[in-house]
Structure formats: structure tokens, C-alpha cells
Amino acid sequence: MKFSEMPYTRPNVTQTVERYREMAQRAAAAASGKELVDLFRLHTQLDDGFATAYRLAQIRHTLDTRDEFYDAENDFFDQASPEVGNAQLAFYRAVLASPHKDALAEAYAPILLDKMELAVSAASDEVLELMQQENALSSRYQKIKAGAQVAFDGQTLTLPGLDPYKQSLDRAVRKAAFEAEGGFYDSNREELDDIYSKMIENRNAQARKLGYDSYVDLSYKRMGRLGYGPKEVASFRDQVAKYVTPLAHECVKAQFARTGVRDPKFYDAAVSFADGNPTPVGTADQLLGKAVQMYTELSPETARFIRFMAESELFDLVSRPGKATGGYCETIPAYGAPFVFSNFNGTSGDVDVLTHEAGHAFQAWVAAGQGMCQELANPGMESCEIHSMSMEFLTAPWHHLFFGGDERATAKYALAHAEDALTFLPYGCMVDEFQHIVYAQPHLTPDERNRVWLELERKYRPWNDFETLPFYSRGAGWQRQLHIYEAPFYYIDYCLAQMAALQFFAASLADRDDAWQRYLALVKKGGSDTYAGLVSAAGFAVPFEQGAIEPVAKQVADWCAQKNRELA
Ligand SMILES: [Zn+2]
Incomplete structure (x- = not known):
């Protein structure tokens, strides 16, 4: 239908x-x-x-x-x-x-009862009023950001409207765009600090009502985390700081060498190539047509999936007046139909939609075909993102289709993708560690919170130089990250998923068919196992364990260095 x-x-x-x-x-x-x-x-x-x-x-x-x-x-x-x-x-x-x-x-599966226990332990009528107040605080944050009117380049722009300028090949333009953005946050400084103080207070109050010490513990229940807790996540973050940060630093240096920026600043990081970031070729319909070809050739399962998606008209990709912003994949259970929503903007982000969101959609379609109940169809968020982030890598042999067959553009896309995957890990861990600290120490003042963020910058991203950007240099950069306000503790999930995705990437370089079969097996399990269970069943290292992260990160970094030489 x-x-x-x-x-x-x-x-x-x-x-x-x-x-x-x-x-x-x-x-x-x-x-x-x-x-x-x-x-x-x-x-x-x-x-x-x-x-x-x-x-x-x-x-x-x-x-x-x-x-x-x-x-x-x-x-x-x-x-x-x-x-x-x-x-x-x-x-x-x-x-x-x-x-x-x-x-x-x-x-069903033994894990079903664990999931139900988790759901009931994280909610209660007693916290309904606090949750409503929490929603109102989130709305205040959303409103401030959505209402942003930034004077720039003779126009009045929204925050997303600044993005193209932040990636400008003209250094003075991107610097000015970052300054304009920072200026907006500076002018709302008190309000943004106040909202966050109240959120910490509110969420910790919810936690106490439900019998937890602080929101840190409650957040693990709310996020549906099974089989691991703060200790495992801390071990993960420390390994990222120790092993990934130095490798990510090498990637950043290589990037600045490519773009020819001497004395690089924070605002130089969004430009990956001197001749500009790669952009896809064709209209949204043409790109969708390429995606159909890609999934048809990838495997018999994805061929059936993409035919179903196309015939049921389950993609809406083009921006229109009145259409909401952003992108997502949501499933309509009665029809076993995942729906992919996006606003194409002509950047390589459009390709990401056709790989990432389609990865979510593929898993939802498989789960529906197996008649799984909703509790078992979906794993935790940290595992849902494995489906999507791994699909980004496993479809790589077809990405040239999106760049009109231009080999150089395709190679640039692949390199930037792998580099981003590595540099994202330290950032994601920072966001997570920051939240662990501020909820455990609710008495920190706004300035003290910013100092925590700056210390974490030095631990995870020592290459950043925020000179001339007061918003960032005073340690307030975290206020841009909407998850910190609106989806507390939902961020490490992307890092945990990325570690699995990078292992799929490495596996696909060695043996593409084998990697695909392992991915398919993981997808078919849906939410019937924990994160660690799913990752180890795929034959991969679980990144909570000491020594699990370094070899994978090293392999990806070596691949980046090689690709970088080829592109030079
Ligand atoms: Zn996703």
C-alpha cells in the first residue's frame, strides 16, 4: 500500500x-x-x-x-x-x-522481561509533574534557538542559515560566521545558563523521587541500557581519550595540510578540501534512483527492501514550504513500513540520508517481516545506530553513483567520512563525560561548568584553538549541542555504535561479502540481545573491554593516511 x-x-x-x-x-x-x-x-x-x-x-x-x-x-x-x-x-x-x-x-526472548523491568523502573506517576516542567524547559531552549535572527552578510539568518558560511572556502567568511553564531549564544548567555541549571535540578529531583542518587543512574534506565553502566562507559571514554584522540589529531593535521591552512583555528575545521567538500550530482529523484540501484545490487534482501520502499512511496526527501526541518526514519507498525523523511540541501549530507536513514529503515523492514513485537524489534539506541552507521560504510562500493561517477569526489567523500568517524569519537565522549560531571555536581556555577568543558576539550580535542571566538574560548561551546539540553545522556550511543560501524568498515575492507553477512545477522536479531551481545555475535570486540578500541582506530587511521596520500 x-x-x-x-x-x-x-x-x-x-x-x-x-x-x-x-x-x-x-x-x-x-x-x-x-x-x-x-x-x-x-x-x-x-x-x-x-x-x-x-x-x-x-x-x-x-x-x-x-x-x-x-x-x-x-x-x-x-x-x-x-x-x-x-x-x-x-x-x-x-x-x-x-x-x-x-x-x-x-x-519471546529472555531479554523481553529485562526490557520491561527497565521501562517500569524509569517512570512513575510521581514524576509526571516534574517531567512536564522538564518539557517546558526543553521548549524554552528550542524557542531560543529557533527564534535566532543573526545579522550576517547583509541578511538576517537563522542558525542553520549560517552553516554554508561556516564551511566557506573563504577563511574570513567562515571566521565571521563562527563569530556571528557565537555572538548569538553570548547574547542569550544568562537564559541558556539558567535553563540548564534548572534542568539539572529538575532531573536530579526526578531521580531522587524514583530512588536514585542522581540523574546519572536514572539516565542509564531511561536510555534502556542493558548489561553495562557508568563504569563500562568510563572505561570506553578513557580508551578513546588515550588511543583515538592522538589518531584523530593526526587526521586533523592531515586535513589542514590538504587545505593549506597555517596556524589553524577552530573555524577552519569544517573545510575538508582546498577545492571544497564533495557534493552529489543530480536531483533528489535522480539520487533516489541511484539509491534504488545501489540497494538492488548490494544483496537480495536490500533489493526486496528498496523495491518495497519505492513502491509504497516511503521516501520524502525534498524541502518544501511548510515542511518541518530535519530528517528521521519512523516505522508504521501495521504496514511494516519505515518512512524516511529528509530535507535535501545539495550537500553530501543528502548521500548520508540515503545510507544512514535507509539503514534504520532496512532494519525496521526486516524486523516487521519477522513479526517481532515492538519491544523486541528495536534494540537500545546505541545498537539502532549500528544499523545506520554501518550501512554508511557497507554501501561505499556504490557511492560513486551519487557523485556522477567522479572518482575524485567519491574518494574525497570516503576520506572525509572516515576522518569524521574518528574525530567524532572524542567529541561524543566529551559530551558524555561533561554530563556525568555536571549531574553529579549540581552545585557547579555556570562558569565552573564551562571550565569543566574546557578541561574536557584539552583531554579529548587538544588541537582546538578557539582564539577570537569568546563563546568557545570561555568554554560555553556545549550549549550548541541540543542533546545536552533535550536528550540527556543520549550521545555516547553514537560513539558506541560508531565503534561497531568502524569494525564493519574494517571487516568490509578485508572481505565485503563476509562483512555483509555479519551485518545481516545483526540486523535480523533486532532488539533481542544487548549491545555487547550483538557486537560480539558479529565477531567484533566489545569496546568496554580494555584493548578493544586501539587496533580498530589504528586501522581506520592508517586507511585515512593511505587515502590521503592517494588524493594528494
Ligand atoms: Zn540514526
């Missing part, structure tokens, strides 16, 4: 909540494991139905935010989803309290 033909009806919330209440009662009284499993099947039906309507409304709302009907439906779900979510958790609690709960582990 085509996306446009998928029927939408608003779900009846009172009825849904009532059914969950009744199911929770039946679960509490269940006399056998079979009864409990049957109830869980009912829950999946109910959950899929509700989620289908929710996603259809959300997607159609973002496709045209001016459409009054879906605007109202979207508002409806903002109200309705916490209510239904709570009713679902009450059902989970009843199931988990049942003496027959092991039947679920047998019928």
Missing part, C-alpha cells in the same frame, strides 16, 4: 486505557503462562494499532505543518500518548509481578 493511501483514524484513548486496565487485571490473575502470553499478544495488537495512528499523524504533520487536520491530530497525541504510556506500564507491572512471567521469556 502506498503511504498516501494508508487510512488514518484517531484512536479512542478512553477505550485503549480501559482495555489496558482490564488486561492488567487479567494478567495479575492469570492462572497459567499461556494466559500471560496471550495477554501479551493482545497488548502487541493494541500497541501496534495505537502506534500506527500516532506515526501516521506525526509523519503527515511534519510533511506539511500547515495542514490543520494533522496539526490538531499531532496535538491530540501529545496529550494522549503519556496517558496510554502509563496504562501500558501498569500492564507491564502486572505481568512482571506474575509468577508465570517466565513463560514470556520462553515464548
Whole structure:
């Protein structure tokens, strides 16, 4: 069925909540494991139905935010989803309290019960009011950023509007763009500091109400982390600082040597090549056509997947008036249909959408084909990003299609991609360590928080020189990172996933077919295993373990050095 033909009806919330209440009662009284499993099947039906309507409304709302009907439906779900979510958790609690709960582990997977435990341990009616206040603080941050009006180049620009200037080949222009951006944050300094102080206070209060010392511990539950905690993540970060940072530094030096910048500053880092970053060739439709060719040739599974995506019209890639910004992949459960949303802008980011978001979509399509319940279809975020970030590397033999067959542009894209993957790791770890520190020490003043950030800059990215950029040099650069405000502790996930993706990259250099088969096996497991379980089942090192990171990072850095020589 085509996306446009998928029927939408608003779900009846009172009825849904009532059914969950009744199911929770039946679960509490269940006399056998079979009864409990049957109830869980009912829950999946109910959950899929509700989620289908929710996603259809959300997607159609973002496709045209001016459409009054879906605007109202979207508002409806903002109200309705916490209510239904709570009713679902009450059902989970009843199931988990049942003496027959092991039947679920047998019928589905042992991890299902762990996931349900995690979900109930991270939420409670007691923190609803705090969560609403937290949402309001997030909205304040969003509003400040969305309302940015930056005077630049004779125009008034939004923050994303500054991006092309920040990548300008003219050094004076990119310097001025970074200064203009920093000036915007400086002019909102007090408000941005105040919002963050209140967020830390609010989230730590939620944690205490739920019985945790601080939000650090609660965040591991909220992020659905299974099988690892702060200790493992700290070991990961320290290995990145020790082994990846020096290699990333070499990449940065090579980049500045290529672009011919002497005395490089922070604002020089966005330019990868003296003759400009590579850009894809063709219209959005033509690029999508190339993606269809790529996935058709990659494997029989991706061939079926991309045919389904194209026939069901599940891509919306072009910017239009009224369309929301950004990009995402969301799945419509009743149709087993992932939807890829993007705003193409003519940069190599468009290629990333067709590899990264399509990687998410491929996994969702595979999980739907296997009839997995939503709890088991999706692993934690750190593993979801393996599907997408690895697809970015595994599709490399076809990337020339997006650059009109231009070999040099394709090689530049591959090099910048691998370099970015390496330099991203220290940055992502900084973002994570910063949050661990500030939530554990809530009494730090805004200036003290900035000093923490600067110390982390020296630990993870000692090559950065922030001269002439007061916003960055006073250590406030973290305020640009919306995750720090809006999605606390969701960032290390990209680093953990990147470590798996880099191992897929290295494996594909040695044996492309073998790497693909391992990827396919990982995708088919969906969310039925933990991060460590998925990574080791693919035959890779789990990066929490000492010694796991250095060899992979070294191999990628060597590959970059080689590619860099070829391009010189
Ligand atoms: Zn992603």
C-alpha cells in the first residue's frame, strides 16, 4: 500500500486505557503462562494499532505543518500518548509481578522481561509533574534557538542559515560566521545558563523521587541500557581519550595540510578540501534512483527492501514550504513500513540520508517481516545506530553513483567520512563525560561548568584553538549541542555504535561479502540481545573491554593516511 493511501483514524484513548486496565487485571490473575502470553499478544495488537495512528499523524504533520487536520491530530497525541504510556506500564507491572512471567521469556526472548523491568523502573506517576516542567524547559531552549535572527552578510539568518558560511572556502567568511553564531549564544548567555541549571535540578529531583542518587543512574534506565553502566562507559571514554584522540589529531593535521591552512583555528575545521567538500550530482529523484540501484545490487534482501520502499512511496526527501526541518526514519507498525523523511540541501549530507536513514529503515523492514513485537524489534539506541552507521560504510562500493561517477569526489567523500568517524569519537565522549560531571555536581556555577568543558576539550580535542571566538574560548561551546539540553545522556550511543560501524568498515575492507553477512545477522536479531551481545555475535570486540578500541582506530587511521596520500 502506498503511504498516501494508508487510512488514518484517531484512536479512542478512553477505550485503549480501559482495555489496558482490564488486561492488567487479567494478567495479575492469570492462572497459567499461556494466559500471560496471550495477554501479551493482545497488548502487541493494541500497541501496534495505537502506534500506527500516532506515526501516521506525526509523519503527515511534519510533511506539511500547515495542514490543520494533522496539526490538531499531532496535538491530540501529545496529550494522549503519556496517558496510554502509563496504562501500558501498569500492564507491564502486572505481568512482571506474575509468577508465570517466565513463560514470556520462553515464548519471546529472555531479554523481553529485562526490557520491561527497565521501562517500569524509569517512570512513575510521581514524576509526571516534574517531567512536564522538564518539557517546558526543553521548549524554552528550542524557542531560543529557533527564534535566532543573526545579522550576517547583509541578511538576517537563522542558525542553520549560517552553516554554508561556516564551511566557506573563504577563511574570513567562515571566521565571521563562527563569530556571528557565537555572538548569538553570548547574547542569550544568562537564559541558556539558567535553563540548564534548572534542568539539572529538575532531573536530579526526578531521580531522587524514583530512588536514585542522581540523574546519572536514572539516565542509564531511561536510555534502556542493558548489561553495562557508568563504569563500562568510563572505561570506553578513557580508551578513546588515550588511543583515538592522538589518531584523530593526526587526521586533523592531515586535513589542514590538504587545505593549506597555517596556524589553524577552530573555524577552519569544517573545510575538508582546498577545492571544497564533495557534493552529489543530480536531483533528489535522480539520487533516489541511484539509491534504488545501489540497494538492488548490494544483496537480495536490500533489493526486496528498496523495491518495497519505492513502491509504497516511503521516501520524502525534498524541502518544501511548510515542511518541518530535519530528517528521521519512523516505522508504521501495521504496514511494516519505515518512512524516511529528509530535507535535501545539495550537500553530501543528502548521500548520508540515503545510507544512514535507509539503514534504520532496512532494519525496521526486516524486523516487521519477522513479526517481532515492538519491544523486541528495536534494540537500545546505541545498537539502532549500528544499523545506520554501518550501512554508511557497507554501501561505499556504490557511492560513486551519487557523485556522477567522479572518482575524485567519491574518494574525497570516503576520506572525509572516515576522518569524521574518528574525530567524532572524542567529541561524543566529551559530551558524555561533561554530563556525568555536571549531574553529579549540581552545585557547579555556570562558569565552573564551562571550565569543566574546557578541561574536557584539552583531554579529548587538544588541537582546538578557539582564539577570537569568546563563546568557545570561555568554554560555553556545549550549549550548541541540543542533546545536552533535550536528550540527556543520549550521545555516547553514537560513539558506541560508531565503534561497531568502524569494525564493519574494517571487516568490509578485508572481505565485503563476509562483512555483509555479519551485518545481516545483526540486523535480523533486532532488539533481542544487548549491545555487547550483538557486537560480539558479529565477531567484533566489545569496546568496554580494555584493548578493544586501539587496533580498530589504528586501522581506520592508517586507511585515512593511505587515502590521503592517494588524493594528494
Ligand atoms: Zn540514526
